[in-house]
Amino acid sequence: MMYNLKHEIALLVAPALEKLAIPSEVAAIENAILYAPNSELGHFSLPCFALAKLLRKNPNQVATELANELNEGNLLSEIKAVGPYVNFFIRNTTFGTQVLDAILSGAHFTAGRAGKPDQDAPRVMVEFSQPNTHKQLHIGHLRNVCLGDALVKLLWYTQLDIISATFPGDVGAHVAKCLWYIRYVNQEPAPEANKGEWLGLMYTNASRYLDTLQGSSEEERVKSQLSEVLTQIEGKAGEFYELWLETRQWSIQQMQTVYDWLAVKFDKWYWESEVDNSSVALIEAYYQKGVFVQSEGVIGADLTAFDLGFCVLIKSDGHGLYATKDIALAIKKFEDFQLTKSIYVVDLRQTHHFKQVFKCLDMMGLPLANDCYHLPYNYVELPSGPMSSRKGNIIPATQLIQQMVATVAADLTVRHGAEWTAADIHETAETIARGAIKYGMLKVGSMQKIVFRMEEWLDLHGNSGPYLQYAVVRIGSLNKKHVLTATAIEWEMLTGRAELDLMLHLYKYHYVIASVGQDYDVSLLCKYLFELAQLFNSFYNNFPIIHAPTPELRDARLSLATAVSLVLTHGLALLGIDVPARM
Incomplete structure (x- = not known):
């Protein structure tokens, strides 16, 4: 159970309002209490506009009268009216005993999660990372991951109760192009290593080559050959089916290499090839029921009444489309795991697609339609502009990782090469690079475009993963210089504004996470952690810790710093970011 300061303040305010002849409920007061915009004015604030309307008085007068009726007790250090607001200052001892002690003991973090989910916990599937086989896995895919x-x-x-799932696209036109090019055009053998990346190059070459055939006498012959590739894969027989099996595995190995480096795991792997044929049969069955209609040789859903146009589900050649497969997969997910909700993390270009899919599920009379949610995100671009696998102007994921690690390792070698081993430098460089990539992908809202600039993502003085990692490492060095021995910290020693600002920000941690859980906006946690690190650095630069005037003050400040380190470490872990032992 999270300690709720707004609730505690509301408990003090409710009797005072009764004295002013204003009937009120604690929950309503709690909802009205805000964080003060400036800690010099207070930590929390209660606006009195609504109260003034009830009393038919000036809001400033009501704030003054209410403040005079309140007592600080053990919770507050000061109550004061500022214009139409009543502002509340929390005692340092309240922050210390109710928040910091719990952080230092570890009990604070069990407020969010302790062990396995309850049997009755809602089961939610998060489907993310849907890369195509036979294409290059690039920096843009990493945002999704x-x-x-x-x-x-x-x-x-x-x-x-969370189930993580992925749904790679291992069939379709892109596969046919790649395999066709390898069989009929390519002259070079596949390399011994990095075969997944090589397949991506083959797809790019195929796209460019096929573009040159448009309008030529060869175009129809090639279309027939591409169709034969798909027919063999669908029929699970023939040379292209065998080639598909072999090359598909190369792509899977490429994906797994990147996932392993990012320390990302999936509870369930779904494949487009697994639902390809069954999804067509499903749509045909609902077509026979009259749910879907035929128009101009195709079968689909007429969604014009919902401003969603016509959703094609079965083409004139009898094949399904992405929507066909997503409809079938949605049903399968709920059957496989008895879900209460299914979240799709897919880029914003597919927003219309998912609106159509969910509406089709609704037309089919399936209640699960209301439990499907599309979480869109914007693109990752280079400073030169958008990327495209088809055009080949991308940064492969493996290349990005290698470049980031090499850049960090070179810097560490210059600074620590004389003291650290090569293995230590490489391990630390990987941890820093991983933090830089993940934080760089997460620090902005999902609907904001990301422009990748390596120097910004590695900046130790800016809003970056390494900046947060370094704050934790810096605090760790303080703990090495002095080991706490005090059994009880004298929190009343912490009276500076920077110290109290840190305490208040630490209190907010779980409430920020709760907001992320409601809005699915991971950038809120990034913003919180960055602000926490900034507040700590301000505190660190202005308040001596190890050389504080008294042992009691030293222990209190070091305990505050340690609490910051624990929250930063915990928050970064929720983002999938580890902290190196040293930097």
């Missing part, structure tokens, strides 16, 4: 994985960890911490 990082966002989905962080959402899984955060929702799990809010006591939901």
Whole structure:
């Protein structure tokens, strides 16, 4: 159970309102209490506009009268009316005993999650990372991976029963193009290593080559060959089916290499090829029931009444489309895991697609339609502009990882090469690079576009993963210099504004996570952690810790710093980010 200061303040305010002849409920007062915009004015604030309307008095007068009726007790250090607001200052001892002691003992973190989910906890599936086989896994895909994985960890911490799933596209036109090019055009053998990346190059080459055939006498012959590739894969027989099996595994190995480096795991892997044929049969069955209609040789859903146009589900050649497969998969997910909700982390270009899919599920009379949610996100671009696998102007994920690690390792070698081993440098460089990539992908709202600039993501002085990691490492060095021995911390020693600001911000931690759980906005946690690190650095630069004037003050400040480190470490872990032992 999270300690709720707003509730405690509301308990003090309710009797005072009764004295002013204003009947009120504690819950209503609690909902009205805000964080004060400036800690010099107070930590919490109660606006008196609504109260003034009831009393038919000036809001400033009501605030003054209410403040005079209140007593600080053990909770507050000061109550004062500021214009139409009553502002409340929390005692340092309240922050210390109710928040910081719990953080230092570890009890604070069990408020969110302790052990396995309850048997009755809502079961939610988060489907993310849907890369295509036979294409390059690039930096743009990493935003999906990082966002989905962080959402899984955060929702799990809010006591939901979470299932993580992925749905790679292992069939379709892109596969046919790649395999056709390898069989009929390519002259070079596949490399011994990095075969998944090589397949991505083959797809790019195929797209460019096929573009040159448009309008030529060869175009129809090639279309027939591409159709034969798909027919063999669908029929599970023939040379292209065998080639598909072999090359598909190369792509899977590429995906798994990246997932392993990012420390991302999935509870369930679904594949487009698994629902390809069954999804067509499903749509045909509902077509026979009159749910779907035929128009101009195709079968689909007429969604014009919902401003969603016509959703094609079976093409004139009898094949399904992405919507066909997503409808079948939605049903399968709920059957496989008895879900209460299914979240799709897919880029914003598919917003219309998912509106159509969910409406089709609704037309089919399936209640699960209301329990499907699309979480869109915007693109990752280079400073030069958008990326495209088809055009080949991308940064492969493995190349990005190698570049980031090499850049960090070079910097660490310059600074620590004389003292650290090569293995230590590489391990630390990987941890920092991983933190930089994940935080860079998560720190902005999902609907904001990301422009990748490596120097910004690695900046130790800016809003970056390494900046947060370094704050934890810095606090760790303080703990190495002095080991706490006090059995009880004298929190009343902490009276500076920067110290109290840190305490208040630490209190907010679980409420920020609760907001993420409601809005699925992971950037809120990033913003919180960055602000926490900034507040700590301000405190660190202005208040001596190890060399504080008294042992009691030293222990109190070091305990405050340690609490910051524990929250930063815990919050970064929820983002999927580890902290190196040193930097």
